[in-house]
Each structure stands twice: as C-alpha cells, then as structure tokens.
Amino acid sequence: MSELLRAYLTVVVFLAAAGMLVGVSLGMGRLLRPKRPSAQKAMTYESGVDPVGSIFGQSQVRYYIFALLFVMFDVEAVFIFPWALGLEVYGVFGLVEMTIFIVILALGLLYAWRKGVLRWV
Amino acid sequence: MVAQNIAFGVLAAATSLAAIRVVTTRNVVHAALYLVVVLASVGALYILLTAEFVAAVQILVYVGAIVVLLLFGVMLTKATLGEDDQLDNDQRWLGAVIALFLLGTLSFVLVDAFGDDKLPSLEGVSRATLEAQRGSGAVGDAIFSTFLVPFEVVSVLLLAALVGAIVLARRD
Amino acid sequence: MDVLSGPVAGVFRAPDVDYHAFAPELVLVAVLVAVLVVDLVLEGRGRRLVGGLAGIGLLAAMVPVLTLAVDGANRSMVGGAYVVDDFALVFKGLFLIAGYVTMLLSSDYLADDDYYEGEYYFLLLSSVLGMMVMASSRDLISIFVALELLSIPAYMLAGWRKRDLKGNEATLKYYLLGVFATGVMLYGMSLIFGITGETVLTEIGSKLQGPGASLPLVSLGIVFVIVGFAFKISAVPFHSWAPDTYEGAPTPITAFLSVASKAGGFVALMQLVFIGFLGRDDVWQPMFWVLAALTMTVGNLIALRQTNIVRMLAYSSVAQAGYMLLPFAVAGDLAKGPGAAMGPMTTYLLIYAAMNLGAFALVLAVARKTRSGEIASYGGLFEYAPGLTVLMSIFVFALAGIPPLGGWYGKLVVFKTLLDANTPWAIVLGVIAAVNSVIALYYYASVAREMWMRPVPDGDTTPVRVPAGLTAALSLCAVATVVIGVYPQVVARFGDLAVFSLLP
Numbered sequence: 061m062s063e064l065l066r067a068y069l070t071v072v073v074f075l076a077a078a079g080m081l082v083g084v085s086l087g088m089g090r091l092l093r094p095k096r097p098s099a100q101k102a103m104t105y106e107s108g109v110d111p112v113g114s115i116f117g118q119s120q121v122r123y124y125i126f127a128l129l130f131v132m133f134d135v136e137a138v139f140i141f142p143w144a145l146g147l148e149v150y151g152v153f154g155l156v157e158m159t160i161f162i163v164i165l166a167l168g169l170l171y172a173w174r175k176g177v178l179r180w181v
Numbered sequence: 182m183v184a185q186n187i188a189f190g191v192l193a194a195a196t197s198l199a200a201i202r203v204v205t206t207r208n209v210v211h212a213a214l215y216l217v218v219v220l221a222s223v224g225a226l227y228i229l230l231t232a233e234f235v236a237a238v239q240i241l242v243y244v245g246a247i248v249v250l251l252l253f254g255v256m257l258t259k260a261t262l263g264e265d266d267q268l269d270n271d272q273r274w275l276g277a278v279i280a281l282f283l284l285g286t287l288s289f290v291l292v293d294a295f296g297d298d299k300l301p302s303l304e305g306v307s308r309a310t311l312e313a314q315r316g317s318g319a320v321g322d323a324i325f326s327t328f329l330v331p332f333e334v335v336s337v338l339l340l341a342a343l344v345g346a347i348v349l350a351r352r353d
Numbered sequence: 354m355d356v357l358s359g360p361v362a363g364v365f366r367a368p369d370v371d372y373h374a375f376a377p378e379l380v381l382v383a384v385l386v387a388v389l390v391v392d393l394v395l396e397g398r399g400r401r402l403v404g405g406l407a408g409i410g411l412l413a414a415m416v417p418v419l420t421l422a423v424d425g426a427n428r429s430m431v432g433g434a435y436v437v438d439d440f441a442l443v444f445k446g447l448f449l450i451a452g453y454v455t456m457l458l459s460s461d462y463l464a465d466d467d468y469y470e471g472e473y474y475f476l477l478l479s480s481v482l483g484m485m486v487m488a489s490s491r492d493l494i495s496i497f498v499a500l501e502l503l504s505i506p507a508y509m510l511a512g513w514r515k516r517d518l519k520g521n522e523a524t525l526k527y528y529l530l531g532v533f534a535t536g537v538m539l540y541g542m543s544l545i546f547g548i549t550g551e552t553v554l555t556e557i558g559s560k561l562q563g564p565g566a567s568l569p570l571v572s573l574g575i576v577f578v579i580v581g582f583a584f585k586i587s588a589v590p591f592h593s594w595a596p597d598t599y600e601g602a603p604t605p606i607t608a609f610l611s612v613a614s615k616a617g618g619f620v621a622l623m624q625l626v627f628i629g630f631l632g633r634d635d636v637w638q639p640m641f642w643v644l645a646a647l648t649m650t651v652g653n654l655i656a657l658r659q660t661n662i663v664r665m666l667a668y669s670s671v672a673q674a675g676y677m678l679l680p681f682a683v684a685g686d687l688a689k690g691p692g693a694a695m696g697p698m699t700t701y702l703l704i705y706a707a708m709n710l711g712a713f714a715l716v717l718a719v720a721r722k723t724r725s726g727e728i729a730s731y732g733g734l735f736e737y738a739p740g741l742t743v744l745m746s747i748f749v750f751a752l753a754g755i756p757p758l759g760g761w762y763g764k765l766v767v768f769k770t771l772l773d774a775n776t777p778w779a780i781v782l783g784v785i786a787a788v789n790s791v792i793a794l795y796y797y798a799s800v801a802r803e804m805w806m807r808p809v810p811d812g813d814t815t816p817v818r819v820p821a822g823l824t825a826a827l828s829l830c831a832v833a834t835v836v837i838g839v840y841p842q843v844v845a846r847f848g849d850l851a852v853f854s855l856l857p
Binding site (some may be wrong): 334335338345349 | 365434475482483486489494495497505506509510568573
C-alpha cells in the first residue's frame with residue numbers, strides 16, 4: 061500500500077473504533093436491560109412535558125437564507141485554501157485577484173445585512 | 182494494491198446502495214441523509230485516487246453545505262416529514278427503462294474507452310515523489326493562470342445567486 | 354497527513370493580464386457593483402438613478418468593445434482559454450445592445466408595479482456579463498461558468514412577479530429543466546476531458562482530429578454537450594420550457610431570454626463545435642440535421658394554433674432557432690471549410706435580435722393599454738394606433754422573411770449555405786426549411802390581418818400612450834430591421850468578421 065493511503069488508514073481505524081463504541085455500548089445495554097415497553101416510555105421526552113401535535117412544523121424562510129450565505133462563504137473558503145498555501149508564490153498578483161474575489165462576495169453579506177435578513181426577530 | 186481494491190469495492194457498493202435508497206425511500210429526510218452517505222463515499226473514492234484536495238472540497242461543500250441547504254429546503258415546504266405515498270408517479274417504469282438503457286450505454290462506452298487502462302501503481306511511491314509528479318499546488322496554479330477568468334466570474338455568480346435568492350425568498 | 358500541500362516557488366508564473374482586452378468585462382463588473390451599492394445606500398429611493406446607471410454602464414462597456422474592434426488584434430490570454438477576437442467582439446456588441454434594449458423596455462414596466470428595481474438591474478447586468486464572458490471563453494470550464502452566470506440570474510428574473518402563479522410556473526420550469534440540461538452537458542464535458550485530458554478547446558480540437566478520436570465515448574460526450582446547449586437555444590425536443598416561461602416571465606425578460614440568452618447558447622455551440630469538435634462532424638452534423646428539421650417544423654406547426662401573442666412569439670422563436678441551426682447541419686460538407694457556416698449563423702442571429710426584440714417591445718406597448726396578451730386584442734389596432742400597427746407589421750413580416758425587411762437576408766444566407774453544401778441531405782433540409790417558411794408566413798400574417806382588418810374588440814379607441822424608453826427601443830429595432838433589409842451589407846460585414854481566425 062502506498063504511503064499516501066497508509067496515512068489514511070488512521071481514518072479507517074478511527075471510523076471502526078467509533079462504530080464499535082456505539083455498537084458495543086448499545087449492544088451491551090440491550091443484553092443487560094429488562095424489556096418492558098409501555099406507551100409512556102415510547103413517548104418523546106420533552107423535559108417532562110407531554111409533547112403535543114406533529115413533529116413537523118414548517119420552518120421560516122430565514123433558515124434557508126442563512127444556509128445560502130453559509131454555502132456561499134463555504135465555496136469562498138474552498139478557493140482561499142489553495143491561495144493561502146501559495147501566498148508567497150502568487151505574490152501581489154494573487155493578492156489583488158483574491159481581494160477582488162473576496163470584496164465582491166462580501167457585498168453579498170453587506171446586501172443581506174442592509175436588507176435586514178440577518179435580523180432574527 | 183489489494184487493499185486499495187478492497188477499499189474501492191466497499192466504497193463503490195456503499196455508494197451504489199445508498200444512491201438507490203435516495204431514490205427509492207418514501208421519506209424525503211431519509212433521502213437527504215442517504216445522500217450524505219453517497220457524497221461522503223464519493224469523497225473517499227477521491228482519496229483512493231490521490232485527489233486529496235477534491236476530497237476535502239467534496240466533504241466541505243457537498244456534505245457540509247449542500248445537504249444542509251437541501252434539508253432546510255425540505256423544512257420550508259408544507260409537505261409532511263413522514264412517509265409520503267405521492268412521491269411516485271405512473272411513469273416510474275418508463276423512467277426505470279430509460280435509466281437502465283442509459284446505464285448500459287454509459288457502461289459500454291466507458292469500458293470501451295478505458296477498459297484496458299490501468300492506474301499507475303502507487304506501491305512504494307513516497308509522498309514527495311507523488312507531489313512532484315502531480316505538481317504541488319496544481320490547483321492553485323491553475324486557478325491563478327488558466328482559470329483566472331472563471332475564478333473571478335464565480336464571485337459574481339455567487340453574489341447574483343444570493344441577491345436573487347434573497348429577493349425571491351423574502352417575505353414582503 | 355497534510356491534505357493541502359503548497360505550490361513550489363518558481364514553477365508558477367503570473368499570467369500577463371491584458372487590461373484592454375478585459376476592459377468591457379471590467380467596466381461591467383464595476384457598474385454592477387455600483388448598481389448594487391447605490392441601491393443599498395439609497396434604499397430604493399433612487400429608482401430612476403439606478404436604472405440610468407445600469408443603462409449608462411452598458412453603453413460605457415460598449416466603448417472598449419469598439420476600441421478593441423478598431424485595434425483589431427487577436428488577443429489570446431491565459432493559455433488560450435480566453436480569446437478576444439472579432440467573433441467575440443461582434444457578439445459582445447450584440448449582448449450589450451440587447452441588454453440595453455431590455456433595460457429600455459424594463460424601466461416603465463418596473464415603474465408600473467411594485468417590483469424590486471435595483472436587484473432587477475443588478476441581475477440583468479450579471480446575466481449580460483455572463484454572455485460577454487461566454488463570447489470569449491475557449492475552454493470547457495470558462496464556458497461552464499459563463500453559462501451558469503448567464504443562466505442563474507435569468508432563472509430568478511423569469512420569476513420576478515412573485516405573487517403571480519404563472520410567474521412561479523415560468524421560473525420553476527425554466528430552472529428545473531435548465532439545471533438538468535446543465536447536468537447532462539457537464540457529464541458530456543467530463544467524458545471529453547477524460548479522453549483528451551484537456552479543457553482548452555484548441556487542444557481538444559487537435560486531439561480529436563486523430564484516429565483515437567472515433568471512440569464511442571467521444572461521440573457520446575459530444576452528444577451530451579450539444580443536448581445541454583440545445584436546451585438553452587430551445588431546440589425541439591428540448592423546447593418544452595420555452596412557451597410557459599416566456600408567457601409567465603415579465604415581458605422584457607422574455608425578450609431578453611428569446612434573444613440574448615439564445616444567442617449566448619449559439620455562441621457557446623459555435624465555439625465548441627467549430628474549435629473543439631471540428632474533427633467529429635460525423636457526430637454533430639446528423640444530430641444538428643435532425644434538431645434543425647424538428648425545431649423548425651414543430652415550432653411552426655404549434656405556433657399556428659396559438660391565440661396568445663407571447664406564446665405565438667415563443668413558438669416562433671423556437672422555429673427561428675431551427676433556421677439558425679441549418680448551417681450547423683451542413684457545415685462539414687462546405688467546400689470552403691466548416692468555418693464558412695459561421696458567417697450565416699452570426700448574420701441570422703444579429704437580424705433575429707433586431708426583429709424579435711422589436712416584436713416584444715411592441716407587445717409591451719400594446720399591453721399597456723389592452724392589458725391582454727390575446728392576439729384577438731390586437732383587433733383594429735390600426736384605428737387607434739397606426740404607428741404601432743406599422744411597426745408591428747414590419748417586425749412580423751421581417752420574422753416571416755419578406756423582403757425588403759431584415760429577415761429575408763438572414764434566410765437568404767442560410768439557404769445559400771445549404772446550396773453551397775449541395776448534398777442530398779442539404780437539399781432535403783432546404784426543402785423542409787422552405788415549406789416551414791410558408792407555414793410561418795400564415796401565422797405572422799394573421800397578426801397583421803387582425804391589426805389592419807378586424808374591428809376593435811371592445812370599441813375602446815383611446816390612443817396608446819407609449820413612454821419614452823419604449824419608443825426609443827421600438828425605433829432602434831425598427832430602424833435596424835429596415836436598414837438591414839435594404840442594405841444587408843451592414844450586417845454581412847459582421848457575419849464575415851465573426852469567423853475564428855484559426856479556421857481554414
């Protein structure tokens with residue numbers, strides 16, 4: 061196996077360990093616990109208050125706009141990584157190009173802020 | 182090479198099964214969660230191909246952001262979150278036939294074109310040589326040379342998408 | 354495990370940025386940023402100011418296009434991925450003018466109702482910027498990003514009437530089918546990239562000349578890419594979005610989609626086919642033959658049955674795309690080389706832009722009084738708006754291809770290309786096109802009959818008040834349509850220019 065992939069073996073080992081942790085603890089619990097189901101136990105726990113109505117409530121459009129802002133700056137981050145790694149190589153040219161990129165994207169944040177979609181009331 | 186092949190087999194199977202579940206499950210939220218499995222497995226496949234940057238982007242953008250957007254989109258709708266029988270329509274058999282035909286065609290042309298190609302073995306290749314071959318920072322170099330124009334255009338594209346979405350989504 | 358490793362100093366060389374070549378795009382970016390910021394600062398109080406700024410910006414971007422045209426040099430930048438040549442400049446000019454005319458159409462339309470104005474202009478400018486970039490993009494990734502930039506604002510603008518159900522339908526259909534087509538196109542591009550390992554079109558072109566290029570994979574890739582753009586130009590069978598979107602979108606946007614967006618699709622197709630896929634005319638030529646024949650015939654036949662003027666113009670613009678596809682279908686058989694097919698297509702596109710924008714401008718003007726899109730509402734238009742009637746007659750007969758109005762010259766050069774090819778298939782296609790021209794004449798003439806001969810449906814003969822912006826747009830289009838018809842050399846010159854320098 062190549063050096064590169066061997067490095068990722070750590071990830072696989074941790075993944076397996078995480079899976080085992082969950083599997084073993086739940087499995088042990090299932091083996092040891094008594095099994096007497098009742099309607100009360102199956103009910104969702106809401107800090108002692110009986111839950112009312114359906115689990116589904118239509119959420120506000122605000123969440124969507126926040127998620128959209130997140131996607132936008134996520135993509136921005138993706139472009140910043142390769143630039144940051146070669147900061148000196150790309151020099152002034154890279155800095156100028158990246159500044160234009162970031163300023164144009166920052167206008168999106170400015171727009172959202174001025175239009176009041178960031179206010180949470 | 183053997184370990185790589187096993188890893189590929191496992192990941193490919195996981196991707197395909199999860200992808201089938203995305204379209205067959207009757208619960209929209211489950212579909213979105215199966216999509217996470219599909220996208221993450223594809224990210225792992227990129228690592229097997231030594232495309233680490235693409236893998237990182239895959240996890241960061243697709244698993245991290247797009248699926249969240251998708252889930253918020255589902256939460257916005259008036260549809261119930263549970264099972265929904267109305268997700269199917271009468272044309273699903275026609276759709277299946279076309280999908281199978283497309284699968285056959287694509288498999289044929291891909292095997293025809295690349296069937297005999299072998300990926301270069303990475304056995305004993307050190308990380309340094311690998312990077313020297315690929316050209317370290319190839320992504321950054323490409324962004325700031327050949328793809329300079331699309332790179333800058335992407336910023337306007339994202340800005341336009343955000344402004345348009347805010348206008349359409351705002352309550353007024 | 355460092356996922357990201359840095360580049361090595363010395364390998365990377367910053368590309369020489371030719372600011373003159375980028376000037377039109379830079380001006381446009383500056384203007385669209387200014388539009389957004391001014392609108393934010395004034396918070397919608399300076400509606401006129403923002404519109405004026407956007408209009409002036411489009412005209413200002415025209416200046417560097419002209420200086421570049423005078424300069425005349427072919428500027429190839431960033432490794433051949435971005436090229437400013439005569440072809441690019443002709444289309445950049447077209448996009449800017451089409452954008453400006455759309456702006457003229459929009460100003461009063463927006464003022465009539467409570468629409469978001471600043472954002473509207475911002476998105477319109479973004480879309481025009483995408484088209485400008487498209488005209489110079491000679492690499493797969495640039496073409497894809499340019500396509501997204503010209504499409505995404507258009508998806509939003511199509512649904513600008515948020516509370517109108519037809520507007521919602523328009524944007525939803527346009528968006529869903531649009532992204533699906535883009536997906537298919539991207540898959541095709543990935544297949545092409547997979548086999549050639551190149552994204553720059555000239556490199557792809559040279560790799561697809563050799564014997565290894567005859568793989569089925571390459572053919573499938575080319576088919577997928579063309580399907581993606583066939584959606585953009587609303588070629589049958591990828592046209593199903595067009596009538597509903599055209600009907601539901603704000604009418605100025607409909608005009609913009611039917612002219613600028615369609616031209617953007619054609620520009621991309623010309624670049625891909627005549628540079629990247631040049632060696633594989635065995636794949637695209639039959640495909641374009643079928644697309645052209647279907648597009649003309651289906652578009653015209655369905656247009657016959659329409660009672661709504663916007664839907665009729667939508668199907669008419671589908672059919673017009675069919676005529677524009679004709680040179681593609683015979684390009685490989687031309688004695689002077691495939692490049693000879695580009696002139697006629699460009700010529701047709703330029704003429705089509707003038708007459709179709711004019712027709713939509715007129716629909717807007719008439720709808721200001723009648724508040725209706727039915728063809729029947731044009732009854733007796735001559736009695737109370739003789740000027741508009743004459744103009745509409747000019748536009749519809751130009752679209753039908755009656756001399757001496759613009760359209761006939763477009764048809765002439767396209768038919769001439771078919772005759773030049775002189776293969777049985779080209780002749781058959783020519784006959785189909787001729788039959789279609791006759792069918793088209795019927796529905797174009799029926800609009801004229803309605804205006805000139807029928808009585809006014811509701812007896813209301815108060816004159817139509819046409820605002821200044823609309824008048825300017827109408828006169829611009831009418832003058833262009835008539836002048837091109839009488840002196841076709843004007844536009845033929847542009848057609849001759851718009852051939853890639855590298856082609857035989």
